[in-house]
Amino acid sequence: xxxxxxxxxxxxxxxxxxxxxxxxxxxxxxxxxxxxxxxxxxxxxxxxxxxxxxxxxxxxxxxxxxxxxxxxxxxxxxxxxxxxxxxxxxxxxxxxxxxxxxxxxxxxxxxxxxxxxxxxxxxxxxxxxxxxxxxxxxxxxxxxxxxxxxxxxxxxxxxxxxxxxxxxxxxxxxxxxxxxxxxxxxxxxxxxxxxxxxxxxxxxxxxxxxxxxxxxxxxxxxxxxxxxxxxxxxxxxxxxxxxxxxxxxxxxxxxxxxxxxxxxxxxxxxxxxxxxxxxxxxxxxxxxxxxxxxxxxxxxxxxxxxxxxxxxxxxxxxxxxxxxxxxxxxxxxxxxxxxxxxxxxxxxxxxxxxxxxxxxxxxxxxxxxxxxxxxxxxxxxxxxxxxxxxxxxxxxxxxxxxxxxxxxxxxxxxxxxxxxxxxxxxxxxxxxxxxxxxxxxxxxx
Numbered sequence: 001x002x003x004x005x006x007x008x009x010x011x012x013x014x015x016x017x018x019x020x021x022x023x024x025x026x027x028x029x030x031x032x033x034x035x036x037x038x039x040x041x042x043x044x045x046x047x048x049x050x051x052x053x054x055x056x057x058x059x060x061x062x063x064x065x066x067x068x069x070x071x072x073x074x075x076x077x078x079x080x081x082x083x084x085x086x087x088x089x090x091x092x093x094x095x096x097x098x099x100x101x102x103x104x105x106x107x108x109x110x111x112x113x114x115x116x117x118x119x120x121x122x123x124x125x126x127x128x129x130x131x132x133x134x135x136x137x138x139x140x141x142x143x144x145x146x147x148x149x150x151x152x153x154x155x156x157x158x159x160x161x162x163x164x165x166x167x168x169x170x171x172x173x174x175x176x177x178x179x180x181x182x183x184x185x186x187x188x189x190x191x192x193x194x195x196x197x198x199x200x201x202x203x204x205x206x207x208x209x210x211x212x213x214x215x216x217x218x219x220x221x222x223x224x225x226x227x228x229x230x231x232x233x234x235x236x237x238x239x240x241x242x243x244x245x246x247x248x249x250x251x252x253x254x255x256x257x258x259x260x261x262x263x264x265x266x267x268x269x270x271x272x273x274x275x276x277x278x279x280x281x282x283x284x285x286x287x288x289x290x291x292x293x294x295x296x297x298x299x300x301x302x303x304x305x306x307x308x309x310x311x312x313x314x315x316x317x318x319x320x321x322x323x324x325x326x327x328x329x330x331x332x333x334x335x336x337x338x339x340x341x342x343x344x345x346x347x348x349x350x351x352x353x354x355x356x357x358x359x360x361x362x363x364x365x366x367x368x369x370x371x372x373x374x375x376x377x378x379x380x381x382x383x384x385x386x387x388x389x390x391x392x393x394x395x396x397x398x399x400x401x402x403x404x405x406x407x408x409x410x411x412x413x414x415x416x417x418x419x420x421x422x423x424x425x426x427x428x429x430x431x432x433x434x435x436x437x438x439x440x441x442x443x444x445x
Contacts, residue, residue, distance in 0.1 A: 001071045001072055001074060002071070003040070003043050003044075003071065005071070005074075006039070006043070006071050006074050006091075007039070007040065009074065009076075009089075010036055010039065010089065013076050013081070013087055013089070014087055015036050015076065015086075015087050015088065015089045016035070016036055016085075016086025016087055016088065017033050017034065017035055017036060017086055017087075017088045017089075018033065018034050018036060018039050018042075018088065018089050018090065018091060019031040019032075019033050019077070019088055019089070019090040019091070020032050020033070020034065020042070020047055020067050020069065020090075020091055020093050021090050021091070021092050021093065021209075021213075022067060022092065022093045022094070022095055022106070022108065023107050023108070023209060023343060023345065024054045024055040024057065024107075025055050025057070025105060025107065025343065025346075025414065025417055025418060025421065026055055026289065026343060026421065027107070027209070027289075027341070027342060027343030027344065027345075027346070028055065029209055029212070029213055030054060031090070032047060032049055032067070033088070034047065042067075042069060043069055043071070046066040046067060046068050046069070046096070047066060047067045047069075047093075048064060048065070048066045048067075049065060049066065049067065050063045050064070050065075051063050051064070051065040051095070051103075055421065057095075057103070057105060064098050065095055065096065065097060065098070065103060066095075066096050066098070067093035067094070067095060067096075068093060068094045068095075068096055069091045069093050070091065070092050070093060070094060071091065073090070073091055073092035073206055074089060074090075074091050075089060075090055075175065075176045075177065075210075076088075076089050076175060077089060077090055078171070078172050078175035078176075079172060079217060079218065079221060092108075092206055092209075094106060094108055094109060094112075095108075095109070104411050104413045104414065105411070105413050105414045105417060107343050107345035107346050107349075107414075108202075108205070108345050110345060110346060110349045110409075110410055110411065110414060111201060111202060111205055111345040111346070111348055111349040112202060113349075114348075114349040114352045114353055114356075114409060115200075115201060115202060115352070117353075117356065118247075118352060118356060119250070121356065121359075122249060122250060123247045123248070123249070123255065123356075124200060124247070124248040124249070124250060125200065125201045125245070125246075125247060125348070125352050126198050126199060126200055126201065126204075126245070126246045126247075126248060126332075127198060127199070127200075127201045127204040127205075127243055127244065127245055127348055128195070128196075128197070128198030128199075128204070128243070128244035128245075128332070129204060129208055129241050129242070129243045129244075129338075129344065130193060130195050130240075130241065130242045130243075130244070131193065131194070131208065131211060131212070131228065131239075131241050131340045132186050132191060132192070132193045132228075132239035132240055132241070132340065133191070133192055133193070133215060133226050133227060133228050133239055133340065134146070134148065134188070134190045134191050134192070134226070134227050134229070134232055134233075134239065135148070135149040135150075135162055135165070135190055135192060135219060135224050135225070135226055136148060136149060136190060136224065136225045136227065136232075137149055137224065137225075138223055138224060138225045146190075146227075146232045146233050148188075148189040148190025148191075148233070149161055149162055149190050149224055150162055150185075150189065150190055151189050152185045152189065154184075154185065154186060154187045156185050160185045162185070162192060163185075165218065165219070165222055165224070166183045166184075166192060166194060167183070168218055168222075169183075169194060169214060169215050169218045169219075170183055170194060172214050172217075172218055173194070173196065173210070173211060173214055176207075176210050176214065178196045178207050178210060178211065179196055179197040180194060180195070180196050180197075181195050181196060181197050182194075182195045183195070186237070186239075187236075187237045188233070188236040188237040188238075189236065191236075191237065191239065194211070194215070196211070198244060198246070198332075201348045201352065204344070204348065205344040205345045205347075205348050208344035209344060212228055212340070228339075228340035228341060229292060229341065230288070230290065230292050230293045230295065230296040230339040230340070230341055231292050231293075231295035231296040234295070237303075238295065238296030238303065238339070239296070239339060239340055240296070240303070240304075240336065240337070240338065240339050240340070241287075241338045241339050241340040241342065241347075242334055242335070242336045242338070243334065243335050243338055243347070243348070243351065244321070244332045244333070244334045245272075245332060245333055245334070245335065245351065245355070246331065246332040246333075247268065247269070247272065247355075248329075254328055254329045254330075254331055255268050255269070256268065256269035256272070256331050256332060256333070257269075257328045257329075257331040262368065263311050263320040263323065263368070264323040264331055265320060265331070265333075268359055269331075269333060270365040271355075271358040271359045271361075271362060271363050271364075271365065272333070272355035272356075272358055272359055273309050273318050273333055273355075273358070273365050274358040274363035274364060274365040274366075275354045275355045275356065275357045275358020275359065275361075275363055276318065276335060276351060276354045276355055276358065277307055277308075277309065277317065277318065277365070277366070278354070278357075278358065278363060279354040279357065279403060279405065279406065280307055280317065280337075280389055280390075281389065281390045281395065281396060281399035282396070282399040282400045282402075282403035282405075282406045283350055283351065283354055283406070284337070284389055284390040284395075284396035284399065285390070285393070285396035285397050285399065285400035285418070285419075285422060286342065286343075286346050286347055286350045286400070286406070286410075286418070287335075287337065287338035287339070287342045287347045287350065287351065288337060288338065288339055288341075288342070288389070288390070288393075288396065289341060289342055289343070289393075289418075289422060290341045290393065290425070291392075291393050291425060291426065291429045292341070293339050293341060293393070294390070294391065294392045294393060294396075296339060297337065297389055297390075303337075304316060304317045304336035304337045304389075305317075305337070305388050305389050306369075306373040306381070306386050306387075306388060306389075307386060307387040307388060307389065308366070308368075308369040308373060308386045309333075309365065309366075309368055309369070310368040310369045310370050311368065311370070312370055313368075313369060313370050313371070313372070313373070314336075315372055315373040315374050316336075316369055316373065317335065317336060317337055317389065318333055318334065318335050318336070319333070319334045319336060320332075320333055320334070320368075321334060335351065337389055338351075346410065346414075346418075349409065349410070350406055350409060350410065353405065353406065353409035354405070354406070357405050366385060369384070369386065373386060392426075393422060393425065393426050393429075394426050394430075396422075397419055397422050397423055397426065400415070400418070400419060401419055
């Protein structure tokens with residue numbers, strides 16, 4: 001959109017304030033709000049801010065940064081329309097340094113850089129993330145110890161108390177031009193999923209942060225708390241972010257499709273899979289970035305922990321959805337271990353980088369696995385070369401530290417900041433004493 005387009009829309013919707021949004025290194029959505037009469041100046045001259053207090057951004061002595069508005073992301077925030085405090089809009093921004101260069105630690109810039117690399121190779125990277133989340137009851141102080149909003153299960157209707165809430169969330173997402181394809185109750189009590197149509201990876205990352213922002217806001221207005229925490233309740237399924245991925249040519253052909261290939265996949269698609277399998281433990285630090293992520297990645301709760309691929313098999317890390325004749329453009333691969341605590345810009349950038357590395361190095365994909373790996377013994381898994389994802393955040397951090405390809409893809413600055421932040425998180429967890437330990441050991445020893 002042009003400046004004139006945006007300014008006309010602000011008049012049409014009587015916008016009073018604009019939220020200029022961006023994410024920090026761990027994916028937390030940040031914003032500075034400007035009154036509408038400052039918008040034209042912001043478009044023409046950008047908006048300066050202090051980056052020294054943003055996670056993973058600059059040091060104190062180099063704190064000045066500015067936001068460049070991406071006008072194509074302009075949208076009215078639907079739940080503010082007609083409110084007493086004024087109707088608001090949002091615009092997603094890119095972060096720049098005082099010398100006019102993109103900030104190397106801006107997650108959105110890192111994804112853009114990988115997408116340019118893919119484009120130079122002749123590829124367009126499309127994604128379709130599926131985010132699961134929980135709705136919990138709240139009190140005036142916020143979420144209680146997690147109390148699920150309902151007692152329903154997968155696709156249940158009779159005990160599903162959130163059908164109308166999911167519909168309200170869907171209407172709000174559509175106001176942001178996010179094309180919702182399906183909404184339903186998930187397996188665990190209080191757990192839900194809303195899926196949107198696949199799109200190019202930059203738009204997909206923008207849509208992912210918008211979805212999380214929207215769902216949390218709608219839930220709050222219903223006196224509920226929406227959380228994308230990977231494993232908020234022990235003993236039941238956690239929340240994942242399965243990511244469907246495909247590579248298209250610049251003229252619109254699906255390069256992952258081959259009529260006579262295994263599961264109708266091309267050699268390029270298999271090498272893409274091989275690259276992600278090869279780099280998975282380093283990827284885990286980015287796509288499973290919290291201590292809690294690894295409470296989800298355990299056997300027994302449909303969590304994909306096995307480094308293998310297949311089609312009918314949901315116990316593998318990467319699954320190939322079935323091909324429907326005449327729908328060649330829908331051929332894709334689905335990586336199932338990411339969770340919604342990940343920064344989507346870094347997640348999609350690193351997944352793409354790993355896949356491209358497999359293509360460039362012509363990596364050989366292992367034989368697909370269609371047996372239920374959950375039923376295999378450790379010896380059988382070793383015989384068939386089936387490994388596991390990182391067992392915890394520390395193992396993932398160590399793998400990222402030694403992965404030169406991911407370091408090059410993220411950049412030294414971001415890699416070091418991410419390792420620093422996640423090591424501090426692991427150390428904080430490692431020295432804390434949990435209620436489980438008190439209950440188990442206090443009277444025993």
